[in-house]
Amino acid sequence: MTNKKCRFMTAFxxxxxxxxxxxxxxxxxREYRRGAFLYLSAFxxxxxxxxPEMEEAVLACVKKYCDYxxxxxxxxxxxxxxxxxxxxxxxxxxxxMLSGDFIAASTIMTIMxxxxxxxxxxxxxxxxxxxxxxxxxxxxxINSGGEGTVLPAQEDGFSHLQDEMHKTVTQLYRTREQxxxxxxxxxxxxxxxxxxxxxxITAALLSLQLMKEEExxxxxxxxxxxxxxxxxxxxxxxxxxxxxxKVDAGVLRLERKEVDVYTVLSLAxxxxxxxxxxxxxxxxxxxLGCVTFQGDMEWTMEAVMNLMKNxxxxxxxxxxxxxxxxxxxxxxxxxxxxxxxxxxxEDIPHLFxxxxxxKGVNEKGVGLGLPxxxxxxxxxxxxxxxxxxxxxxxxxxxxxxxxxxxx
Amino acid sequence: xxxxxxxxxxxxxxxxxxxxxxxxxxNLSVEKGEFVAVMGxxxxxxxxxxxxxxxxxxxxxxxxxxxxxDIAAMNRTQAAIFRRRKVGLIYQFYxxxxxxxxxxxxxxxxxxxxxxxxxxxxxxxxxxxxxxDKLEALPNQLSGGQQQRAAIARSLVYRPALLLADEPxxxxxxxxxxxxxxxxxxxxxxxxxxIILITHDEKVALEADRILTIEDGRLVSDSRRGK
Numbered sequence: 001m002t003n004k005k006c007r008f009m010t011a012f013x014x015x016x017x018x019x020x021x022x023x024x025x026x027x028x029x030r031e032y033r034r035g036a037f038l039y040l041s042a043f044x045x046x047x048x049x050x051x052p053e054m055e056e057a058v059l060a061c062v063k064k065y066c067d068y069x070x071x072x073x074x075x076x077x078x079x080x081x082x083x084x085x086x087x088x089x090x091x092x093x094x095x096x097m098l099s100g101d102f103i104a105a106s107t108i109m110t111i112m113x114x115x116x117x118x119x120x121x122x123x124x125x126x127x128x129x130x131x132x133x134x135x136x137x138x139x140x141x142i143n144s145g146g147e148g149t150v151l152p153a154q155e156d157g158f159s160h161l162q163d164e165m166h167k168t169v170t171q172l173y174r175t176r177e178q179x180x181x182x183x184x185x186x187x188x189x190x191x192x193x194x195x196x197x198x199x200x201i202t203a204a205l206l207s208l209q210l211m212k213e214e215e216x217x218x219x220x221x222x223x224x225x226x227x228x229x230x231x232x233x234x235x236x237x238x239x240x241x242x243x244x245x246k247v248d249a250g251v252l253r254l255e256r257k258e259v260d261v262y263t264v265l266s267l268a269x270x271x272x273x274x275x276x277x278x279x280x281x282x283x284x285x286x287x288l289g290c291v292t293f294q295g296d297m298e299w300t301m302e303a304v305m306n307l308m309k310n311x312x313x314x315x316x317x318x319x320x321x322x323x324x325x326x327x328x329x330x331x332x333x334x335x336x337x338x339x340x341x342x343x344x345x346e347d348i349p350h351l352f353x354x355x356x357x358x359k360g361v362n363e364k365g366v367g368l369g370l371p372x373x374x375x376x377x378x379x380x381x382x383x384x385x386x387x388x389x390x391x392x393x394x395x396x397x398x399x400x401x402x403x404x405x406x407x
Numbered sequence: 408x409x410x411x412x413x414x415x416x417x418x419x420x421x422x423x424x425x426x427x428x429x430x431x432x433x434n435l436s437v438e439k440g441e442f443v444a445v446m447g448x449x450x451x452x453x454x455x456x457x458x459x460x461x462x463x464x465x466x467x468x469x470x471x472x473x474x475x476x477d478i479a480a481m482n483r484t485q486a487a488i489f490r491r492r493k494v495g496l497i498y499q500f501y502x503x504x505x506x507x508x509x510x511x512x513x514x515x516x517x518x519x520x521x522x523x524x525x526x527x528x529x530x531x532x533x534x535x536x537x538x539x540d541k542l543e544a545l546p547n548q549l550s551g552g553q554q555q556r557a558a559i560a561r562s563l564v565y566r567p568a569l570l571l572a573d574e575p576x577x578x579x580x581x582x583x584x585x586x587x588x589x590x591x592x593x594x595x596x597x598x599x600x601x602i603i604l605i606t607h608d609e610k611v612a613l614e615a616d617r618i619l620t621i622e623d624g625r626l627v628s629d630s631r632r633g634k
Contacts, residue, residue, distance in 0.1 A: 174439055
C-alpha cells in the first residue's frame, strides 16, 4: 500500500469511529428524552390521582411546557433560574454527583479513551517499524559482506517474511560458493585444455621435424601418418570442447520427444560397429518391448556411444557389452555393462569429472566422453552413475525421470 | 555453508545406577546440500540423535545449532514452530494422517502455519514423486512405496533447512526402497536439499555423500565419498 493510500485509510478509520461516537451520542440523547418524558408523565399521573381537580391545570401546564421546550419553538434557551432551585433543591442532589466532579470525571474518561486509541494505533506501528528496521539491518549486513547474523526466531506477522528471507540468503550464499567453485574449475579446465592441446601439438611438431630430416619415402609416409593421427586427436578434442562449452553456456537445446530405448541402443551400436569389430567385442541388446522416455534421440545416442566405447575399452578380445532397460512410474532405467575388470575403486568417484583419466585408460581418451554423457542425461532430467558389478565388470546406470524438481 | 552443528551433545536417561548415556559427546557439522547417512546398530543412539536434531527431544547437555539457532534452548512452542518450518521428517512407517486425503497430508505443514500454497511448487513435487494421480486418495488406499513418497512430499513442501529420514526404506521391499533412495538423491541434487538419513542398511548408506557411524553413543567414523 502506498503511503498516501495508507494515510487516507487511517483518516477514514478515524472519521468512521468519530461518526460512530456521534451517532451513539444522538441515540442516547433520544433515549434520555424518552426517559424524561416517562418521568414527566408519571409525575403528572400521580398529581392527577392525588388531586383530580388539578388535572386540567396540570395538562395545561404540560402543553405550555411542550410549546416552550419543543424544537419547533425555535428557542430552547432557559434564562430563568431552575424553578426547584428556588426551594433549595439542586440537580447535584438528584444525580448524586457534584457538577465539578462530573466535569473532572468526564475529562478523565475522554483523555483515557483518546490515549487508549492512540496507544492501540501507535504501539503496533512502533513494533512493526522496529521489526522492519531489524530485517533491513539484517539484509544490509549481508549485502555489505557481513557473515549473516542470525535473527532470533519470533512468531509474528513478520516470521514468514523472515523465514523466506533466510531461505533466500542461504540460497545466495550457496550460489556464491558455487560461483567460487566454478571459477576454480574454470582455471583447472583451462590448464587441462592447454595440456591436452600441448601433447598432440608437440608430437606432431616432432614428427614433422623428423620427417624433414628423413630421406626414405616410406619413413616419410609413416611420419605423415603420425601427424595425421595427432591432428585427428586435436579435431576430436575440439569437437568435444565445443559441445562442453555449449552445455556450460546453457545453449545446448535438446528436443523433448518420445524416444524408444531399443532404437537408441541399436543405433548407437550400429554407429560403433567398426570399433566393435576391430576390438573383437560383441554387443547384446535385448528387445524388451516398447520402453520410451521424453528426450532427444541424437544426443542420447551420442551419450550412449560414449558409454559403449568405454565398455569396449574395458572388455578384452571376445568380450561382450550388455544392455538392459526397464520403466517404472518414476523413471526409465537403462543399464550398459561389460564383463571386463571393472573400474579401479579409486577412479569411481571421479569418473565423470572433466579431463579425469583413470588407470589403464587408453592413450587416445582425453577424459571428456563420460562427463559429456552425464551432462546429456542431466539435461534430460536424468542421472548417470557408474559402479562395478558383483561378478566383475563395469556398469553404467542411466535413470531418466518423468518429472523432476527444479529450483 | 554450515547448516547444522552439534557441540558435544549428550543424552542421558535415568540416574544413579540405572544411568544410560544414549549419546555420549557427539560433535558434528553438516554443510548445506550434503547427503549424510548415519549408520549404527540398533541401540547405538542413532534414533536419539535424529530426534534431537529434529527438535523432538532435547539433549541433556550440549548445543544443537540449526542455521545458527540453538534448538536445544527452545521452549515447546518454539520447538514446534522450528519443526514445522525448518525440518522435514520422514519415518519408517510414513506417519500420514489416515483420515485426511494425500493432498491434505502433504499440505499439512503449510495449513498449520496458515500459509498459502505455492501451486506450481506443489505440482512439481507431486509430479516428481509420481503421486499426482493419488492426491484425493486416503493413505490406506496407497501402497507402502506410494505412502512413503507422499511422506517425502510432505517433508519437502515447506522447503525445510534439514530433511531427516529415519529408516525410510525399512518397511519397503528392495525395489520400492531403491526408488525412495533415488528420490531422496534427486531432491538432494536438484533442490540442494540437505538430508540426514538414518539406516542400518549398508547399501542405502553407500548412496550418500558422507557416512557417519555411531557406536554406543559416539561417532566412530566419518567418511566422505571419494576421500
